[in-house]
Amino acid sequence: MTVRMDKRFAAVKAEGRPALVTYFMGGDPDFDTSLGIMKALPGAGSDIIELGMPFSDPMADGPAVQMAGQRALKGGQTLSKTLDLAARFRETDNDTPIVMMGYYNPIYVYGVDKFLDDAIAAGIDGLIVVDLPPEMDDELCIPALAKGINFIRLATPTTDDKRLPTVLKNTSGFVYYVSMNGITGSALPDPSLIAGAVKRIKGHTDLPVCVGFGVKTADHAKAIGASADGVVVGTAIVQQIAGSLTKDGKAGPDTVASVVTLVRGLATGVRAARLVAAE
Amino acid sequence: MNETPKPNSFRSGPDEDGRFGIFGGRFVAETLMPLILDLQGEWEKAKNDPSFQKELADLGTHYIGRPSPLYFAERLTEHLGGAKIYFKREELNHTGSHKINNCIGQILLAKRMGKTRIIAETGAGQHGVASATVAARFGFPCVVYMGATDVERQAPNVFRMKLLGAEVIPVTAGNGTLKDAMNEALRDWVTNVEDTYYLIGTAAGPHPYPELVRDFQSVIGKEAREQILEAEGRLPDMVIAAVGGGSNAIGIFHPFLDDAGVQIVGVEAGGRGLQGVEHCASITAGAPGVLHGNRTYLLQDHDGQILEGHSVSAGLDYPGIGPEHSWLHDIGRAEYVPIMDHEALDAFQVLTRLEGIIPALEPSHALAEVIKRAPKMRKDQIIVMNLSGRGDKDIFTVAKILGMDM
Numbered sequence: 116m117t118v119r120m121d122k123r124f125a126a127v128k129a130e131g132r133p134a135l136v137t138y139f140m141g142g143d144p145d146f147d148t149s150l151g152i153m154k155a156l157p158g159a160g161s162d163i164i165e166l167g168m169p170f171s172d173p174m175a176d177g178p179a180v181q182m183a184g185q186r187a188l189k190g191g192q193t194l195s196k197t198l199d200l201a202a203r204f205r206e207t208d209n210d211t212p213i214v215m216m217g218y219y220n221p222i223y224v225y226g227v228d229k230f231l232d233d234a235i236a237a238g239i240d241g242l243i244v245v246d247l248p249p250e251m252d253d254e255l256c257i258p259a260l261a262k263g264i265n266f267i268r269l270a271t272p273t274t275d276d277k278r279l280p281t282v283l284k285n286t287s288g289f290v291y292y293v294s295m296n297g298i299t300g301s302a303l304p305d306p307s308l309i310a311g312a313v314k315r316i317k318g319h320t321d322l323p324v325c326v327g328f329g330v331k332t333a334d335h336a337k338a339i340g341a342s343a344d345g346v347v348v349g350t351a352i353v354q355q356i357a358g359s360l361t362k363d364g365k366a367g368p369d370t371v372a373s374v375v376t377l378v379r380g381l382a383t384g385v386r387a388a389r390l391v392a393a394e
Numbered sequence: 395m396n397e398t399p400k401p402n403s404f405r406s407g408p409d410e411d412g413r414f415g416i417f418g419g420r421f422v423a424e425t426l427m428p429l430i431l432d433l434q435g436e437w438e439k440a441k442n443d444p445s446f447q448k449e450l451a452d453l454g455t456h457y458i459g460r461p462s463p464l465y466f467a468e469r470l471t472e473h474l475g476g477a478k479i480y481f482k483r484e485e486l487n488h489t490g491s492h493k494i495n496n497c498i499g500q501i502l503l504a505k506r507m508g509k510t511r512i513i514a515e516t517g518a519g520q521h522g523v524a525s526a527t528v529a530a531r532f533g534f535p536c537v538v539y540m541g542a543t544d545v546e547r548q549a550p551n552v553f554r555m556k557l558l559g560a561e562v563i564p565v566t567a568g569n570g571t572l573k574d575a576m577n578e579a580l581r582d583w584v585t586n587v588e589d590t591y592y593l594i595g596t597a598a599g600p601h602p603y604p605e606l607v608r609d610f611q612s613v614i615g616k617e618a619r620e621q622i623l624e625a626e627g628r629l630p631d632m633v634i635a636a637v638g639g640g641s642n643a644i645g646i647f648h649p650f651l652d653d654a655g656v657q658i659v660g661v662e663a664g665g666r667g668l669q670g671v672e673h674c675a676s677i678t679a680g681a682p683g684v685l686h687g688n689r690t691y692l693l694q695d696h697d698g699q700i701l702e703g704h705s706v707s708a709g710l711d712y713p714g715i716g717p718e719h720s721w722l723h724d725i726g727r728a729e730y731v732p733i734m735d736h737e738a739l740d741a742f743q744v745l746t747r748l749e750g751i752i753p754a755l756e757p758s759h760a761l762a763e764v765i766k767r768a769p770k771m772r773k774d775q776i777i778v779m780n781l782s783g784r785g786d787k788d789i790f791t792v793a794k795i796l797g798m799d800m
Contacts, residue, residue, distance in 0.1 A: 224697065250419075296587045
């Protein structure tokens with residue numbers, strides 16, 4: 116685990132609350148606006164940043180994230196520029212952990228070794244690569260761990276007790292529990308089911324468990340945060356950005372401010388959630 | 395430099411992780427991993443289950459109409475003045491293409507696994523029609539994802555699917571072609587993991603799909619090999635097939651892979667030419683990458699973003715290719731060449747006039763390569779081409795291009 120990630124989870128635990136993990140798409144709708152959003156997130160109450168790497172064919176994402184990726188690519192975003200976003204952010208913030216999230220092909224084409232070296236140089240703390248299950252660990256997970264970058268794995272409702280140890284084996288940083296089968300941006304399932312699932316995963320690991328998929332409001336964040344170590348919000352932020360754009364898809368006057376408002380609300384939610392004492 | 399050692403057999407892949415050399419694999423979201431592991435387990439059992447094999451063979455004979463004939467194209471052979479040309483007549487199968495071979499096999503697997511809903515992606519609509527057909531035959535509800543562009547250019551097949559009781563969902567993302575339909579089918583599958591069987595139509599996707607689709611399609615090559623031995627007393631000099639994802643091609647190639655004297659040629663869609671991006675020649679003009687669950691040759695830019703491609707044939711309009719083809723290319727066992735849209739259209743008309751067979755635009759690409767090669771070969775040499783589908787579905791597209799009023 117990188118120092119930044121360790122310290123951040125320890126700090127929120129000391130505050131007796133879950134972490135707020137915020138996702139946005141790198142380069143949506145353009146590099147400068149995206150950098151503005153990223154720099155504003157910690158002040159608005161985000162504890163950990165998930166930086167989306169746009170991909171032309173995001174098979175596990177719903178329409179909102181698909182369209183964000185298309186906007187970013189249209190705005191000229193590349194993997195190299197997404198790394199640059201992180202590096203620029205690090206110039207003024209060396210504490211907030213950054214997790215890059217996306218699909219494998221752009222990394223594979225960039226070159227795994229070069230990518231990991233550049234990610235370290237840019238101050239990246241972890242990776243979530245949706246289409247690399249444990250069966251494919253030799254591709255990126257093992258090399259990333261060897262270089263000291265966390266490899267955060269998704270666990271889903273189809274990940275039963277038999278499969279969980281396989282999924283957790285090389286996971287580090289935190290476990291991202293996807294609270295439902297499906298694509299990003301779907302409706303939120305029953306919080307009590309989520310609490311049960313989080314408990315089940317915690318029976319297999321000491322890593323923090325963050326829950327995502329379907330969290331849109333401060334109330335959601337509060338309900339999920341009652342059982343989880345972290346609450347991940349993605350689609351709601353991406354939709355907030357989309358809604359703030361001008362008719363021709365350019366950044367609007369309130370794009371950054373509207374994201375800040377949303378994240379502030381969500382931060383209030385997680386701060387209202389009280390963690391059940393960890394067993 | 396070390397040369398890549400040649401394997402003892404070209405027919406033993408994939409390995410236990412679903413790899414053909416560096417190609418193939420299981421690049422899927424965690425939600426789908428338990429499903430594809432289940433499928434693999436069920437397939438291992440079914441493969442060696444005599445009752446499964448018997449049901450498959452019976453349906454092949456009485457429902458599909460197998461074996462399909464191996465036809466000596468006498469007038470085309472005379473016309474070209476070179477090698478003897480044989481067609482494996484997969485277009486005579488029930489539903490009009492080779493796609494039904496795989497659909498019958500996979501629907502039997504779905505039934506064994508207790509699934510209650512079928513989803514499929516389709517490009518030209520041949521796989522969609524075959525999926526809707528087997529879903530009707532076995533009483534499953536069926537949803538077919540089809541790119542919006544393809545829905546328009548393959549209207550007759552859309553109507554057939556609807557008649558068969560399937561729901562056809564047009565996909566507007568991207569260029570609205572096969573790639574986008576496959577993305578959407580995967581999204582459906584991730585959402586409906588409990589009851590849904592994803593009936594993939596081509597020899598691509600995560601392991602075990604490339605293997606099981608190939609095995610269900612290999613009936614083409616097995617029959618062709620026996621039939622040519624009976625007709626000519628020897629193996630052919632060349633086997634040619636069109637390659638989009640590559641299921642008809644791997645089906646006819648695979649049984650011939652260890653026959654050293656048989657040259658294997660796959661024909662990719664060259665579209666409007668390889669200089670720009672208006673083609674689908676993944677091997678000829680692409681690079682290895684990861685998409686739709688497997689590593690294979692892909693059309694992509696320097697940032698690893700997938701390109702859309704173009705082909706006059708909806709069935710070849712896909713920016714990737716099955717992983718086994720990528721491997722066969724890299725080790726040099728098969729050769730892959732492009733054919734342009736206009737060459738395929740010319741071949742389409744040649745076959746229609748000389749042999750009274752209206753081919754689909756997909757095998758018209760293979761035919762165009764036959765037309766190039768046969769005249770340069772001796773008269774005692776033999777080419778077997780997979781005539782993988784009939785052209786009824788394409789008459790509107792062709793009429794439009796040729797400026798004919800319908």
